Amino acid sequence: MDFQHIIEAVGRYMDFAGVAVMVIGAVVSLPMALRGYQPKRADGLAPFSPYRAYRQLLGRSILLGLELLVAADIIRTVAVTPTFESVGVLAIIVLIRTFLSFSLELEITGRWPWQKEKNTDAGVKLQSNP
Secondary structure, three states: OHHHHHHHHHHHHHHHHHHEHHHEEEHHHHHHHHHHOOOOOOOOOOOHHHHHHHHHHHHHHHHHHHHHHHHHHHHHHHHHHOOHHHHHHHHHHHHHHHHHHHHHHHHHOOOOOOOOOOOHHHHHHHHOOO
């Protein structure tokens, strides 16, 4: 088995892992949401409904799966035979998946990935002082 076959096999396993994470996440998230599991959120907010909790948990699974799929594409495209065409296709795939990841992150947390988490305790302390 030569280097190219090994890289192709690693890429296929990464693809499988990405899809498996999404499928297992979808299956596991449903009972967790129905049992009342609450994903991390800012303090002082009302608890999520089971539907909203499921969406948040599922979104996190999809995000992780997308990261694995991007890694698989990078491994297969760059490590084996990088041509301008294959790198261009990779760039388009990575851009689309990155856009999806940012959209999911915004949906899950309510903020962009580069924004800091809001500190609600500091805001309450500042407001209470005259």
